[in-house]
Structure formats: C-alpha cells, structure tokens
Amino acid sequence: xxxxxxxxxxxxxIPAKEFADKQTxxxxxxxxxxxxxxFRPGQAPLNIIRSKYENAVKGEVLDELIQSYTEKxxxxxxxxxxxxxxxxxKTFEDGxxxxxTIDVESLPEIKPVDFKTLSIEKIVTQATDKEINAALxxxxxxxxxxxxxxxxxxxxTGDVIVIDFVGSIDGEEFKGGxxxxxxxxxxxxxxxxxxxxxxxxxxxxxxxxxNVTFPENYHAKELAGKKALxxxxxxxxxxxxxxxxxxxxxxxxxxxSFDALKEMIKTELNKEYVNVAxxxxxxxxxxxxxxAHSFEVPQGMVDMEFDAIWKQFEEAKKNNQLDEDEKSxxxxxxxxxxxxxxxxxxxxxxxxxxxxxxxxITLTKEDLTNAVMAEARxxxxxxxxxFDYYQKNPQALDALxxxxxxxxxxxxxxxxxxxxxxxxxxxxxxxxxxxxAKSTKKKAK
Numbered sequence: 001x002x003x004x005x006x007x008x009x010x011x012x013x014i015p016a017k018e019f020a021d022k023q024t025x026x027x028x029x030x031x032x033x034x035x036x037x038x039f040r041p042g043q044a045p046l047n048i049i050r051s052k053y054e055n056a057v058k059g060e061v062l063d064e065l066i067q068s069y070t071e072k073x074x075x076x077x078x079x080x081x082x083x084x085x086x087x088x089x090k091t092f093e094d095g096x097x098x099x100x101t102i103d104v105e106s107l108p109e110i111k112p113v114d115f116k117t118l119s120i121e122k123i124v125t126q127a128t129d130k131e132i133n134a135a136l137x138x139x140x141x142x143x144x145x146x147x148x149x150x151x152x153x154x155x156x157t158g159d160v161i162v163i164d165f166v167g168s169i170d171g172e173e174f175k176g177g178x179x180x181x182x183x184x185x186x187x188x189x190x191x192x193x194x195x196x197x198x199x200x201x202x203x204x205x206x207x208x209x210x211n212v213t214f215p216e217n218y219h220a221k222e223l224a225g226k227k228a229l230x231x232x233x234x235x236x237x238x239x240x241x242x243x244x245x246x247x248x249x250x251x252x253x254x255x256x257s258f259d260a261l262k263e264m265i266k267t268e269l270n271k272e273y274v275n276v277a278x279x280x281x282x283x284x285x286x287x288x289x290x291x292a293h294s295f296e297v298p299q300g301m302v303d304m305e306f307d308a309i310w311k312q313f314e315e316a317k318k319n320n321q322l323d324e325d326e327k328s329x330x331x332x333x334x335x336x337x338x339x340x341x342x343x344x345x346x347x348x349x350x351x352x353x354x355x356x357x358x359x360x361i362t363l364t365k366e367d368l369t370n371a372v373m374a375e376a377r378x379x380x381x382x383x384x385x386x387f388d389y390y391q392k393n394p395q396a397l398d399a400l401x402x403x404x405x406x407x408x409x410x411x412x413x414x415x416x417x418x419x420x421x422x423x424x425x426x427x428x429x430x431x432x433x434x435x436x437a438k439s440t441k442k443k444a445k
Contacts, residue, residue, distance in 0.1 A: 006105050006298050008079060011090075012069050014098040019065060026057045062092070070102055080107040082298035105298035110354040113292045115416040120284040122419040123277040125429045127269035135265045140245055143252065146183070146238040154201050155237060157187035161199060162236035165210075169228050176220070177228070181235070192228075199232060208232045269426075276429055282410055283434050285417065289351060290344055297346045305342035306335075313338065352409045361409055363401060371400045 027049050036044040036052075066087060074081060085104035092098050146160045155161055161184050167177025186196050192212045202208055210230040218224040243249050250261035313334065316322050326334060355361070376386040390397050424432065 006082070006108060006296055008077070008102075008104050008106060010073050010077075010102040010104075012073055012100055012102060014065050014069055014100075016095055016097045019061060019098055022065065023054070023057055023061045026061055027053060030057070062089075062098070065098070066100060073102065074104075079104065081105070082107050083300045083304075105300050107350065108295045108297065110293075110295055110351060112351060112355055112358070115413055116418065118285075118288050118292065119418040119420060120281065120288050121422045122281050123424050123429060123432070124421050125270075125273040125277055125424050125426055127266045127273065127426070131269060131426055132262055132265050135269065136245055136262070139253065139265075140242050140249070143249070144240050144242045147241045149237045149239050152203065153237075154203055155186060155234070156200055157196075158239075159186050160184065160238040160240065161186060161234055162238065163199070164233040164235060165230050167228050167230045169223070169226050174223065174228075177230070183238075195230065199234065202234055204234055204237050206234050208234065273426060273429060277424075280429075280432055280434060281414070281419075285410060285414060286348055287434070288417075289348060289413075293347065293351055295347065295350075297343060297350065301346045302339065302343050305345050306339050309338045309342055310335070352406060355413065356405070356409050359412060361405075361412055363405055363408065367404060367408070368397065368400070371404050372397070375400070 024046075027046060030053050031044060031046060031049045034044060034049060034053075036048060039045075039048075070085065070087065073079070082105045085102050088101050088103075090099045090101060149159070163182050163184055164180045165178065165182065167174060184191065184196065184199070186200060189196065192214060194212045195210055198210045198212075199208060208231075210232055211227070212230065213227050214220075214223045214225060216225045245258060247257045250256070250258045253261055253264075255261035255264055313322075313326070316326075329337075372387060372390050375390070376383040379386055390400075
C-alpha cells in the first residue's frame with residue numbers, strides 16, 4: 001500500500017479458494033430452481049449446472065467480492081471516499097488468487113474553527129419615507145390615464161396625441177407602416193428617431209408630413225437604413241392624469257386604506273432589503289470561513305467543479321455574454337482563476353457538510369413543503385401545476401434540496417458567529433461591492 005495525503009493506492013488479493021467457494025454456493029442456489037431437461041428441479045448434477053451458468057455467475061461473484069473487499073479495505077484504513085474509486089484487475093485466472101488495485105481520493109479530516117471567534121458585518125437597511133413615496137408614485141404612474149386637453153394650443157413634449165398615419169418608401173406603402181387612432185406619448189422615443197420631434201408645435205386637425213430614416217440596425221431588415229415619409233393626421237390632444245393617492249386608490253391594490261397601502265409597501269421594501277443584505281452577509285461569512293480553513297481538498301472533486309465552471313464560461317463565450325473583465329484575459333489566466341474558485345467551492349461545500357453532520361442539521365418535510373410553496377408563489381395562478389410537477393418529479397425536488405440545505409447550515413453558523421451591524425441606505429446597499437470593501441479595509445490597516 002502507498003499512501004500520500006488524500007490520494008491512496010491499494011493492492012488487494014482475493015484468495016482463489018474464497019472465489020471458488022462463493023461461485024459454487026451461487027451455482028448451488030441456481031441448481032435448486034434450474035429446469036434442466038431430463039432432470040427434476042433441484043436434481044441436475046452440479047457439473048451440468050456449472051457448464052451452463054458458470055460464466056454468468058463468475059462476473060457476479062467477482063463484482064460482489066471486489067465490493068466487499070474494497071469496503072473492508074476502506075474501513076480498515078479509515079478511508080472516506082470522495083468519489084467513486086478506480087478499480088483495475090491485475091490477475092484473474094482460474095485456480096489463482098485474484099489481484100486488483102484501488103486508486104481513491106479520500107475526504108479530508110475537517111475540524112471547523114470555533115465560529116464564535118469569527119466576526120462579520122451584517123448590513124441593516126430600513127425603508128425611508130422617501131423610498132416609500134417613490135414606490136407609491138410608481139404605482140400611481142402605472143395606473144395613470146389620459147384626458148382630453150380642452151385648451152387650444154400646440155403639442156409639446158409630455159403630451160399624448162391621437163394620430164392616424166400612413167408610411168411609405170419611394171411612394172410605396174410598406175407593411176406595418178399604417179396606424180389608426182394611435183396614442184403617441186411625445187418624448188417617449190417609442191417611434192423612429194425624429195418622428196416625435198416633428199409632431200411637436202402643431203395643433204389638432206393639422207396634417208403633418210414626417211420625414212425620417214430607419215436606423216441601420218432596425219429589426220426589420222427590409223426597412224433598415226431607408227428613408228420614409230409618414231403622412232400624419234393629428235386628431236386629438238390629451239394629457240396624462242395621475243390618480244389621487246387616497247383610500248380609493250389604495251383599494252385598487254387590495255388595501256383597506258391609503259395608510260395600509262403605505263405600510264404594505266414599507267413591509268415589501270424591507271423584505272427586499274433583507275434579502276439583498278442577506279446575500280452580502282452570506283458572502284462575508286463564506287469569505288471568513290474560507291480564510292479560516294485551509295485543509296486539502298480532493299483534486300477529483302475540484303476537477304469536476306472546474307469542468308462545470310468552464311462549461312458555463314464556454315457557453316457564455318459562444319453567446320457573447322462574457323464580462324469585460326473576462327474578455328481582457330487569456331484562457332490560461334481564466335483557467336487559473338476558475339480553478340481557484342472551484343477549489344474554494346469544494347472546500348466550503350465539504351466544510352458546510354461537516355458542520356451539518358456535527359450538528360445533526362437535516363431537511364425536514366416542512367422545509368421541503370415551504371420550498372415548493374415558495375416556488376409556487378413565483379407563478380401566480382399556476383400554483384397547483386407547480387405542486388403537481390414537484391410531486392411527479394422527485395429529481396426536480398432534489399434540485400431544490402442542495403441550496404436549501406446550504407442555507408440552513410449558513411443560518412446555523414450565522415447564529416453562532418459574532419455580527420457587527422452596519423447601517424446602509426438602500427442606495428448604498430445596492431451599490432455595495434464586498435471586494436472593494438475588503439480592499440479598502442486592507443489599505444486602512
């Protein structure tokens with residue numbers, strides 16, 4: 001046996017007699033039930049049974065003995081396999097001892113630090129009156145309507161005009177270039193560049209020739225870059241009317257009163273801030289755990305994690321979705337970075353699993369039910385379909401378990417570590433960059 005840290009190699013010998021005895025026992029079991037022409041069940045000679053079934057039994061017996069001896073080898077050497085071991089048969093001949101080798105990586109010995117010695121920042125953000133009012137204004141704008149402008153004046157940016165229009169290129173009308181009773185918000189830039197500008201400074205009843213050029217990158221390729229004439233008839237002048245923010249307005253959102261609506265918005269904003277702050281807190285915790293633990297990790301697990309990361313990178317590269325930082329680096333540089341990330345993920349994953357094991361943290365039926373309910377809430381009106389999907393697809397339910405289990409372990413550790421609250425505004429919360437914050441702290445030291 002040779003042994004080096006987490007990589008282990010063993011040479012195992014299975015005595016020929018043990019293999020032969022187990023094979024004979026298997027054949028005797030078959031003999032009891034075998035139907036051989038000329039013999040009653042169970043009465044056929046063993047040599048006939050052997051000649052008929054020996055080859056089939058040989059592989060089965062070999063697999064069982066290798067599994068048994070491998071498990072015994074791991075138990076005797078206190079090996080916890082990280083991945084499936086590599087088994088290679090060296091000698092397998094009739095009448096001779098069977099010899100095979102095992103190459104395996106073991107899980108490391110993990111001793112979590114005393115979490116009470118760790119200290120991390122916990123961001124706290126509360127919704128302000130300004131943010132609540134801004135949210136109310138968004139709701140009001142979402143419910144705004146238009147009303148006719150009775151005064152006689154020229155159109156201006158911010159108005160809504162009702163128009164009929166017919167578009168043509170070189171005197172020929174084109175598909176999609178005609179509209180009737182179209183409500184156009186002047187200044188919204190929803191039409192071709194220059195279109196809305198040419199409709200300001202006019203009055204109701206005027207007919208306006210609008211000359212524009214379609215952008216070179218226009219979605220309809222047959223129109224891209226071409227000059228067009230739109231004959232426009234201005235039929236109505238309207239302006240936006242925002243609803244009064246009162247109890248009646250609140251009822252349209254299911255609230256009993258305006259004060260209740262404000263309280264609901266405050267609650268929802270604070271929930272959102274808690275979720276964002278939680279992500280930052282979790283990141284800070286994982287960083288602290290990574291810095292506090294440096295045990296060796298199985299390279300086979302790192303290779304698997306790296307392959308998954310690199311596959312995502314290549315997919316993003318193919319779809320032109322790389323970050324600017326990624327575009328500026330060579331594949332070799334990125335591979336080095338991603339391998340470090342893969343190693344960190346494996347180390348943290350093993351650490352969290354050990355913490356769960358030591359503290360008997362498990363997922364309950366209630367946890368799974370809550371997770372499915374949370375998924376169902378993402379699809380209003382289709383809740384039953386979501387529940388049915390997870391009931392009929394255990395694999396889909398398993399996909400929810402891993403992140404949920406991680407969150408439960410993280411919650412446990414957060415309940416033990418020291419936390420220092422740091423108040424932030426919502427703007428600061430969303431702009432917060434943990435890497436920049438750490439860099440600033442290092443410089444300050």
